[in-house]
Amino acid sequence: MNGDVHQITIEQNHMGTTFELTVSGPKSSLEKNETALLLAHEIISQLENELSEFKTESEVNRFNSIKAQIPIKLKETTSRLLSIALKLEKITSGAYSPFTKSPKNIFLEPDRGVDFLSNGEIVKSHSDIYLEFGAIGKGYALDIISEYFLRSGIRNFCLSGGGSSIVVSGKATQSTYWPLAWSWSKDQDGCPLGVEMQYENEEPIALGISGFHEKGQHIKLKRPNSILSALVAHPNAALADALSTAVISSGWTDEMESLSTITDTAPGVAVIEDDHVPRWNSVFQTLIKAPFLISASLIGLTISSILSRFSLADDGMIDLSSLGVDDFNPYLLERNAAWILLPVVIIVLIIVHTKRVKILRRDRNPEDPT
Amino acid sequence: MNLGVPTRKVRIAVQFSMFSLWAALVFLTKYPIDSWLTDILPVSLFLRIDPLVMTVVCGGMRMAVTITLLGLVTLGISLLLGRVFCGWVCPFGTLFDFVGWFLRRARVKFEGPSPSWFRLKYYLLAAIILFSLFGGVSPLMGLDPIVIITRVAATVIEPFGKSAHLWSVDDPMKYFGAFVDFSTLLLFMVIMAGTTRLSRIWCRTACPLGAYLGLTSRYSILRRDATGCVHCKICANHCPTGAINFQNEEIYNESECIKCFLCSSECPVDANKFVFTKPTPIAPSHHPVSLERRALLATTVATAVAAPLMRLEAGETNSSKRLLRPPMSRDERDFLASCIRCTECIKACPTGVLKTSGTENGLRAFWSPVLIPTEGYCKEGCNACSEACPTDAIMKYPIEKKYSYKIGTAMLESNRCISYTERKFCSECIKACPTNAIDYEVGWEPEGGFQANGADFPAPDGKTPTRPIYVDFEKCVGCGACEFECNKIVFGEPAMITTSYGRGAPTSL
Numbered sequence: 001m002n003g004d005v006h007q008i009t010i011e012q013n014h015m016g017t018t019f020e021l022t023v024s025g026p027k028s029s030l031e032k033n034e035t036a037l038l039l040a041h042e043i044i045s046q047l048e049n050e051l052s053e054f055k056t057e058s059e060v061n062r063f064n065s066i067k068a069q070i071p072i073k074l075k076e077t078t079s080r081l082l083s084i085a086l087k088l089e090k091i092t093s094g095a096y097s098p099f100t101k102s103p104k105n106i107f108l109e110p111d112r113g114v115d116f117l118s119n120g121e122i123v124k125s126h127s128d129i130y131l132e133f134g135a136i137g138k139g140y141a142l143d144i145i146s147e148y149f150l151r152s153g154i155r156n157f158c159l160s161g162g163g164s165s166i167v168v169s170g171k172a173t174q175s176t177y178w179p180l181a182w183s184w185s186k187d188q189d190g191c192p193l194g195v196e197m198q199y200e201n202e203e204p205i206a207l208g209i210s211g212f213h214e215k216g217q218h219i220k221l222k223r224p225n226s227i228l229s230a231l232v233a234h235p236n237a238a239l240a241d242a243l244s245t246a247v248i249s250s251g252w253t254d255e256m257e258s259l260s261t262i263t264d265t266a267p268g269v270a271v272i273e274d275d276h277v278p279r280w281n282s283v284f285q286t287l288i289k290a291p292f293l294i295s296a297s298l299i300g301l302t303i304s305s306i307l308s309r310f311s312l313a314d315d316g317m318i319d320l321s322s323l324g325v326d327d328f329n330p331y332l333l334e335r336n337a338a339w340i341l342l343p344v345v346i347i348v349l350i351i352v353h354t355k356r357v358k359i360l361r362r363d364r365n366p367e368d369p370t
Numbered sequence: 371m372n373l374g375v376p377t378r379k380v381r382i383a384v385q386f387s388m389f390s391l392w393a394a395l396v397f398l399t400k401y402p403i404d405s406w407l408t409d410i411l412p413v414s415l416f417l418r419i420d421p422l423v424m425t426v427v428c429g430g431m432r433m434a435v436t437i438t439l440l441g442l443v444t445l446g447i448s449l450l451l452g453r454v455f456c457g458w459v460c461p462f463g464t465l466f467d468f469v470g471w472f473l474r475r476a477r478v479k480f481e482g483p484s485p486s487w488f489r490l491k492y493y494l495l496a497a498i499i500l501f502s503l504f505g506g507v508s509p510l511m512g513l514d515p516i517v518i519i520t521r522v523a524a525t526v527i528e529p530f531g532k533s534a535h536l537w538s539v540d541d542p543m544k545y546f547g548a549f550v551d552f553s554t555l556l557l558f559m560v561i562m563a564g565t566t567r568l569s570r571i572w573c574r575t576a577c578p579l580g581a582y583l584g585l586t587s588r589y590s591i592l593r594r595d596a597t598g599c600v601h602c603k604i605c606a607n608h609c610p611t612g613a614i615n616f617q618n619e620e621i622y623n624e625s626e627c628i629k630c631f632l633c634s635s636e637c638p639v640d641a642n643k644f645v646f647t648k649p650t651p652i653a654p655s656h657h658p659v660s661l662e663r664r665a666l667l668a669t670t671v672a673t674a675v676a677a678p679l680m681r682l683e684a685g686e687t688n689s690s691k692r693l694l695r696p697p698m699s700r701d702e703r704d705f706l707a708s709c710i711r712c713t714e715c716i717k718a719c720p721t722g723v724l725k726t727s728g729t730e731n732g733l734r735a736f737w738s739p740v741l742i743p744t745e746g747y748c749k750e751g752c753n754a755c756s757e758a759c760p761t762d763a764i765m766k767y768p769i770e771k772k773y774s775y776k777i778g779t780a781m782l783e784s785n786r787c788i789s790y791t792e793r794k795f796c797s798e799c800i801k802a803c804p805t806n807a808i809d810y811e812v813g814w815e816p817e818g819g820f821q822a823n824g825a826d827f828p829a830p831d832g833k834t835p836t837r838p839i840y841v842d843f844e845k846c847v848g849c850g851a852c853e854f855e856c857n858k859i860v861f862g863e864p865a866m867i868t869t870s871y872g873r874g875a876p877t878s879l
Contacts, residue, residue, distance in 0.1 A: 335431070335432045335433045336432060336433060336434070337432055339428045339429055339431070339432050339433055339434060340429055340432060340503065341429075342424070342425045342428050342429045343425055343426065343429035343430075343499045343500075343502045343503050344429075344503070346425060346495070346499050346582065346585065347496070347499055347500070347503070349585040349586070349588070350492060350495070350496050350499075350585060350661065350666065351666070352588075353492065353585065353588075353625075353661045
């Protein structure tokens with residue numbers, strides 16, 4: 001609580017995990033926010049009824065139990081999620097897939113086994129093809145809740161699906177942002193170890209985290225790689241959720257190549273490798289860091305407060321390696337050719353200075369250089 | 371809107387505070403960097419708020435070197451208010467004003483219009499920026515005022531502090547090999563001598579940061595308004611940067627104005643006011659500096675030719691083999707694209723092993739820090755140079771990871787080792803090595819074994835002393851301790867030579 005701001009959190013279990021939904025806002029909106037939170041949990045509950053593979057009446061189960069070559073029309077929510085999942089499958093070159101098979105056929109059948117008919121129905125090419133949205137279900141639910149809140153005029157919220165899929169928007173209080181942390185191991189006492197992060201921008205952002213320190217059962221390994229935990233930041237929670245799984249499966253190099261095909265909004269990616277070496281791309285760095293720089297300059301914080309914050313930022317937010325990880329590699333670089341614009345702008349300014357030569361020569365006294 | 375002008379006393383108080391802060395931070399840049407002030411502020415604060423540093427390092431490296439981005443704050447202030455940094459914050463400018471205060475009291479005439487070559491600073495800036503476009507920081511960056519004054523403190527004043535027995539005949543001067551950086555001393559003396567002839571002559575003619583801020587302040591909204599001027603020339607005479615036109619005092623040059631407000635405080639009729647106004651269109655009375663196109667073109671061509679030539683120029687024969695950089699330095703290309711020659715690392719180094727490079731490693735490496743193992747060694751448990759570096763040319767690292775990556779590798783030249791040539795028990799290199807990287811064969815040892823003083827005990831006839839055999843590449847970090855100790859004993863070139871071989875490679879430690 002801070003001044004006239006309040007926070008309400010309601011936790012409920014869905015999709016085999018705990019959804020913790022928090023809304024922050026003025027006291028006058030207390031009742032409205034509480035109702036919105038309850039409705040949000042209800043929405044997730046309905047989604048679970050459609051997407052769960054363990055509920056006999058769910059859409060997913062209806063698809064999974066149907067025989068090959070029999071057309072089936074899925075409900076719109078499930079159909080929309082399936083189309084998102086198929087796009088992700090393409091982006092990640094198959095590292096993420098919504099389809100699974102039983103172990104007996106794992107070497108016999110191709111991964112994909114559905115055809116889309118022109119009337120919106122789909123058919124399975126083989127009975128042993130199953131839908132499974134474990135990697136993106138929570139993220140998709142959070143996307144829907146996020147959209148619902150924004151439509152309802154609620155801008156300050158923090159949504160957590162089991163702690164591994166998170167959406168934050170706006171601020172926690174009038175003066176503080178939502179606290180975020182990323183953990184990938186535990187100490188001897190079982191306390192989580194990792195880093196705290198700052199996302200100092202009020203636009204909604206989703207963080208998807210996958211790793212072998214967790215259950216890891218939804219991760220289908222294409223080949224072994226050295227990533228212990230992966231974090232993906234993107235405005236779309238389903239995408240962030242799935243990509244974090246894909247990064248774990250494919251490894252840093254392959255997945256970064258795949259991600260370069262996403263042209264609308266590039267995801268921020270950070271990983272912790274098995275030997276606890278951190279890596280991250282420039283988008284992640286920008287998401288977590290740059291907005292603070294810009295906003296701090298613009299709102300005219302006192303210079304002293306900025307200086308003290310920056311002085312501590314050195315080994316704080318960007319240099320993950322100095323925040324308790326076990327290994328260290330200082331030779332990791334993320335270059336971006338756009339930074340060449342800084343000197344280019346100065347060169348342009350210098351050239352601009354040459355444009356007034358004629359005017360000044362006419363006005364100028366030859367003895368006075370000014 | 372009338373701004374209301376701060377009094378001279380306010381500016382002097384701010385300048386004094388800023389200079390004191392700078393001096394305190396430079397003083398505290400020494401191992402261990404551990405004080406309440408350095409816990410709050412980085413020791414290289416003034417270099418980090420330098421927007422020229424940010425531009426050349428981020429532009430040259432093609433990446434966000436985040437610790438330099440504080441320069442955006444200074445840049446923002448300049449865009450809004452003009453060259454306030456030069457008049458209120460810059461420690462070098464404060465030094466000039468302090469000297470000017472003495473000269474004024476001594477009735478030395480040192481104020482007047484700028485010389486006709488005052489545009490030199492813009493061409494220097496153009497060259498520095500063009501170098502960064504080509505992917506590097508040129509030694510010209512060493513002319514940045516914050517860099518110069520920091521380098522004076524580190525390479526001219528600091529060596530006197532490190533040599534406690536400088537004036538004693540009993541104790542030889544320890545860092546005789548490269549005591550002070552004479553090029554920096556000479557440059558500083560020339561600048562200060564020039565200041566006695568013309569106020570802030572460096573700011574007017576050669577300061578690349580002044581030129582940078584002059585460019586960005588072109589559209590500032592805080593401008594001088596001299597309506598009601600009676601043309602007494604008092605303001606023009608007092609202007610420390612010659613920004614006010616001597617023929618018509620109503621005209622002034624916004625790009626040269628450092629917002630010291632001296633014109634306001636000296637004006638007898640209160641005609642000099644500073645007001646917030648629209649930056650465009652630029653009024654005739656606010657003419658920015660004009661540059662000669664031919665000169666700018668010549669600068670561009672010269673830089674375009676010099677940049678690749680400086681890369682090709684590799685210094686003396688085999689210099690690259692002996693070119694040792696501080697621990698955790700970026701690889702050589704990136705190091706030269708991010709090292710701004712401030713020598714903060716040299717100031718911080720407790721052993722004096724870091725020195726400035728001359729031209730022996732190539733012109734491009736001029737004024738950059740190099741490790742000279744005959745002068746000292748890289749101290750175990752110290753990461754002061756990394757903490758002091760304002761651009762991450764020496765990257766930040768946790769102290770326990772100091773030996774994770776190599777500076778270089780030591781090599782044994784047994785034909786110069788006295789345990790081979792004179793069969794003396796020495797083993798100083800083995801004792802000095804912090805990582806036990808020197809493998810040795812056990813032979814004759816004097817009483818006391820390894821605790822005995824080296825080089826004093828020849829082995830009996832027919833026996834060989836315990837002596838080094840080779841250096842384990844995976845364990846040697848290239849700290850130079852073996853060479854430092856060897857150099858004390860061997861006359862001529864030491865038998866242990868630290869080379870840059872394996873720089874940046876991970877060790878087995």
